[in-house]
Amino acid sequence: MTTVANGVNVQALLEAREVLKGAPEAARFVWRATSTWRGGVHSTTTVKEFYGLGQERSHKSEAVFDADHPEVFAAEDQGITPIEYLLVGLASCLTAGVASVAQNRGIQLRSVEATLEGTHDIRGILGADPDVRNGFDDITVTFHIDADASQQDIEALVAQSQKRSAVFDALTNPTNVTVQVA
């Protein structure tokens, strides 16, 4: 395992798992984002602070995300569509999972690429058909992985990364969402 270098500090993660088993309070994280309307359907969301391991924390730098809609939506396309951010989240979460599981299983990765497709019937959000949901109908993630491992081991990596993925869970299982006006 020591010869594998995927750049994931699995030892730290395994140690954290052991420590947090007995410290559920420290395991509670709060992730935050703040957004500002820019006009039209364009908004900017910033992410910097979060809470975890018992205290307020901060990313090294603030990240800024523009969201808008493409011109076919009669918008100015100053950023990607909000629902596309879900694909960004899912892709990055599963990829992180693949790298971590590979590191833990002693599998050297050479390249990991994923292509994501979410099919979306926009009659839902347009209110054109009450039987059509607003969100994705289906999401397909296709991984291309080059690694020192059999096809079966690679499939197991991808399966395990889904099993431990925050975003996969958030997309496949219901979550209570409260939206309020302060």
Add this chain to the structure above:
Amino acid sequence: MVGAGHAGLAASHFLRERAIDHLVIERGEVANSWRRERWDSFRLLTPNWQTRLPGHAYEGPDPDGYMTAKEVTRFIEGFAALSRAPVRTGTEVTSVRAAGDGYRVTTSHGEIRCRAVVIAGGACNRPVVPPFSEAVPPSVRQLTAFDYREPGQLPDGGVLVVGASATGVQLAAELRRSGRPVVLSVGEHVRLPRTYRGRDVLWWMDASGVWDQRHDEVEDLARARRLPSPQLAGTPERATLDLNALTAMGVELVGRWAAVRDGWALFSGGLRNVFSLADLKMERLLDTFDAWARTHGVDPGPAERLPPTRVPERARLRLDLRGGEIRTIVWATGFRPDHDWLHVPVLDDKGRLRHDGGIVDHPGLYALGLPFLRRRRSTFINGIEADAREVIAHLAGHLAARAR
């Protein structure tokens, strides 16, 4: 000993061998759970030749068959008689407390003082049902695998079976055969063929040494102990009862049941991945068997593989529980032991017994008959012999040290 099932009686057998005074306390009759807490068509997952207790084995005409609950009851009764176990039936243990250098056991027929206690009440005393079951509309009848006896007990109409372990797949199949529409909610599960290369899959588990893997050898013991029972059924046809078999029977598969919202059941959209996980694990296990067969010069038949689990065209993500489609929910979501009477601080934050291979985290307290107690085999009746021998050896050592 608390409980006169296979575990308590096997412990008694080894205590008698060592001439250690003991009593087996039983709330009902010998093999009580097998008498009263199994559905009518229940059969063991292990073939008869594997159903063995210390000095007591199946001797009937059908070694490859699977015992009914009645036959298991008779088998365990036979063992109790053979080993002349000192069983006090109809006696419920209401409390066990540490007292002096031993324990005070309160029963429905008085108090007993003893130097050691073996918890052998079984792993399946209480059904486990998720809390959101309370949000199910009252028009839908709910029952657990404990309450279920046979399909005729249920109203006509659709059934939602929750859980795809051995219990869930067996009940889903039986209810489907009764003509009812059946939806099966599937989370993580263990897929196995009933037979592999001409032998019972549990023959392979036994012969290849997989079942001998010890509790101190596995990477994540807590997970191994939580593993749901494999998708097997002990039918005379020795047919595989995996999800493909259920799909072929017309059972509709949906994802793990995640929540109830406004009278709707919401299912996970992660069904494909639980199929992949189970298919991959089964493949790895069969690879292990093949490798073992090669190195041991065993060639029972040509290698064979099952097709991947068929993914439904469009698995439903939600189901209206008030719409009348589903009249009954059968919870096959697992069991847990009952430790309510155990007033010794040996339970973890999830209510599970803290023990190291049956040696509980309190001097003189032991456990037997729990899944993967000391080895994978512990989950099955034939695992009790080695477990009980070793745990009772430790118990004898404990008593000897005390006596010194």
